[in-house]
Amino acid sequence: MKKARPILSIFIIGFLLNLVWENVQAPLYKGYTNFWDHFMMCFWASLVDVAVILLLYGLLAIWYRDFYWIKHINWKIAVVLIIIGGTIAVGFEYWALENETWAYTDSMPVVPFTKVGLSPLLQMMLLPLLTIWLSHKMVIKRKTDGKPAAL
Numbered sequence: 001m002k003k004a005r006p007i008l009s010i011f012i013i014g015f016l017l018n019l020v021w022e023n024v025q026a027p028l029y030k031g032y033t034n035f036w037d038h039f040m041m042c043f044w045a046s047l048v049d050v051a052v053i054l055l056l057y058g059l060l061a062i063w064y065r066d067f068y069w070i071k072h073i074n075w076k077i078a079v080v081l082i083i084i085g086g087t088i089a090v091g092f093e094y095w096a097l098e099n100e101t102w103a104y105t106d107s108m109p110v111v112p113f114t115k116v117g118l119s120p121l122l123q124m125m126l127l128p129l130l131t132i133w134l135s136h137k138m139v140i141k142r143k144t145d146g147k148p149a150a151l
Helices: 004-028 036-062 075-099 117-138
Strands: none
Touching: 004 036, 004 117, 036 075, 036 117, 075 117
């Protein structure tokens, strides 16, 4: 049951952070009309986003052979999480743009040489780390000296 607490915390925090982000960036996509007409689309996108965050957490737990790997976070682990999240975002954006799942408005800043929107790229680079770190601070009991985790 103890292992369910961090997962539930990551799910709730990740979902809420991504729901806010998705709704804030929604006007940068073609077809956006208003908040209420697109809320459910943002809701479902946030569920996919949090699934990616849980996948990242699980993959790093396997890699480090420690379900509570976040208690040992340092800048190297943070960079790895950011790079993996960014890579996933670029791949997913390429796929979605190629399949015309969505398109950007002229207001979307695009990362040079990639044609990928800056907002979704930053979302998957920053929110997984923020979600996992906040979850750790709120739920995972530290067995170390009680000092805050260093990023």
